[in-house]
Amino acid sequence: MPALARSPSFAVLAVLALATAVAGEVFFQEKFDDGWVDRWVKSEWKKEDNTAGEWNHTSGKWNGDAEDKGIQTSEDYRFYAISAQFPELSNKDKTLVLQFSVKHEQKLDCGGGYVKLLGADIDQKKFGGETPYSIMFGPDICGYATKKVHAILTKNGKNHLIKKEVPCETDQLTHVYTLIIRPDATYSILIDNAEKQTGSIYDDWDILPAKKIRDPEAKKPEDWVDEEYIPDPEDKKPEGYDDIPKEITDPEATKPEDWDDEEDGEWTAPTMPNPEYKGPWTQKKIKNPEYKGKWKAPLIDNPDFKDDPYIYAFDSLKHIGIELWQVKSGTLFDNILITDDPEYAKKVAEETWAKHKDAEKAAFDEAEKKRLEEESASSKDDDLDDDEDANDTDEDEDESKSSGVDAKDDSDDEKPQHANKDEKAEEVSKDAPSTKKDEL
Numbered sequence: 001m002p003a004l005a006r007s008p009s010f011a012v013l014a015v016l017a018l019a020t021a022v023a024g025e026v027f028f029q030e031k032f033d034d035g036w037v038d039r040w041v042k043s044e045w046k047k048e049d050n051t052a053g054e055w056n057h058t059s060g061k062w063n064g065d066a067e068d069k070g071i072q073t074s075e076d077y078r079f080y081a082i083s084a085q086f087p088e089l090s091n092k093d094k095t096l097v098l099q100f101s102v103k104h105e106q107k108l109d110c111g112g113g114y115v116k117l118l119g120a121d122i123d124q125k126k127f128g129g130e131t132p133y134s135i136m137f138g139p140d141i142c143g144y145a146t147k148k149v150h151a152i153l154t155k156n157g158k159n160h161l162i163k164k165e166v167p168c169e170t171d172q173l174t175h176v177y178t179l180i181i182r183p184d185a186t187y188s189i190l191i192d193n194a195e196k197q198t199g200s201i202y203d204d205w206d207i208l209p210a211k212k213i214r215d216p217e218a219k220k221p222e223d224w225v226d227e228e229y230i231p232d233p234e235d236k237k238p239e240g241y242d243d244i245p246k247e248i249t250d251p252e253a254t255k256p257e258d259w260d261d262e263e264d265g266e267w268t269a270p271t272m273p274n275p276e277y278k279g280p281w282t283q284k285k286i287k288n289p290e291y292k293g294k295w296k297a298p299l300i301d302n303p304d305f306k307d308d309p310y311i312y313a314f315d316s317l318k319h320i321g322i323e324l325w326q327v328k329s330g331t332l333f334d335n336i337l338i339t340d341d342p343e344y345a346k347k348v349a350e351e352t353w354a355k356h357k358d359a360e361k362a363a364f365d366e367a368e369k370k371r372l373e374e375e376s377a378s379s380k381d382d383d384l385d386d387d388e389d390a391n392d393t394d395e396d397e398d399e400s401k402s403s404g405v406d407a408k409d410d411s412d413d414e415k416p417q418h419a420n421k422d423e424k425a426e427e428v429s430k431d432a433p434s435t436k437k438d439e440l
């Protein structure tokens with residue numbers, strides 16, 4: 001744990017901030033060094049139906065620092081649920097920073113890589129898809145359609161998704177995701193210490209009804225001109241326009257030498273489209289000088305709006321959890337941090353992800369090269385079996401589909417915000433059957 005310094009006043013905080021980078025408070029920090037098992041509780045959720053996945057304590061197949069381990073999902077078609085506790089806190093009147101790193105070594109085609117902040121009132125042994133949470137944050141990938149960063153804020157029992165699209169990383173390397181929520185009700189989402197989205201919680205989530213609405217009583221004035229283009233009165237049909245025929249006889253055509261009028265009938269030249277013919281005449285259109293634009297009812301104060309100055313705040317935060325469904329496993333979480341100090345979070349990302357990212361990329365490139373070499377070697381061996389292989393894949397498809405259907409029954413009920421998640425999982429497994437199965 002870094003030095004903790006609770007600042008007695010803002011003035012002191014400002015001075016400290018100048019003097020040292022670490023001026024805030026760290027509520028929770030997990031580097032997944034040895035001993036992590038004592039801090040985390042594996043949920044018994046899904047254990048009964050044998051669909052609860054195992055975590056692997058590892059730095060993964062490629063990394064920039066083999067000693068820096070995290071926890072990685074290690075079984076396909078499994079549910080994962082694990083959580084840890086920290087001293088209960090409220091982010092009222094303070095900044096909240098939630099940060100973690102995630103690496104999808106499996107080339108994730110459908111699955112989440114997010115974490116959840118939960119209140120005091122949960123049973124860690126039963127933590128699962130239905131457990132109410134306060135914040136859900138992190139990447140979610142499914143097929144081609146979903147590649148985004150979730151930032152869900154739960155208020156009065158309702159999950160509110162961020163309305164802005166925040167694309168997530170989709171490669172197989174480690175990335176750091178940071179959510180900052182400030183007491184002025186603004187937020188920022190960072191990936192690898194770079195801000196990807198920022199704004200007001202009022203604007204970017206539909207937590208409260210809109211402040212202003214279009215006046216439902218207002219009516220479009222009688223004399224409002226909303227016809228943008230009108231026929232040009234200056235444009236007149238040219239004389240004789242309608243007399244131009246659509247087709248003319250082909251002037252190039254000649255009667256064939258061997259044409260026999262008696263046997264073949266009277267020769268007539270074939271017709272062809274008339275190049276002069278331009279279709280029915282239409283009057284040119286011009287911009288209407290009277291045009292006033294599309295009419296919109298004026299904005300008025302929404303009578304249903306009631307401000308909540310603590311729109312950004314959660315009274316009780318006490319647990320951090322990871323709860324996922326994974327078609328293909330291999331997602332590795334590390335360096336989870338909850339603090340009130342964005343500068344400290346930035347520094348942690350610099351000292352972990354940034355410090356090792358080049359080495360990790362080199363290790364990945366090396367592993368990828370090896371994989372491709374092995375693949376092309378084995379595909380040469382298998383050349384004769386290619387057709388059969390293609391049909392084998394079809395069978396695998398059905399297998400993976402049924403696994404998806406099993407999962408669907410559970411998760412449709414339990415995850416309203418992901419109602420179509422497992423349908424998408426099916427689509428994906430149809431298009432890209434698990435390579436693991438192909439290799440078998």
Ligand SMILES: *[C@@H]1O[C@H](CO)[C@@H](O)[C@H](O)[C@H]1NC(C)=O
Pocket residue numbers: 056057058059060061074
């Ligand atoms: C854990 O991860 C390491 C590194 O990728 C791997 O070698 C090992 O087989 C994994 N263990 C399990 C149980 O998945």
Ligand SMILES: *[C@@H]1O[C@H](CO)[C@@H](O)[C@H](O)[C@H]1NC(C)=O
Pocket residue numbers: 386387388390391
């Ligand atoms: C697969 O099986 C079908 C029917 O048995 C056959 O017509 C086809 O040629 C096979 N191979 C591929 C690549 O589809």
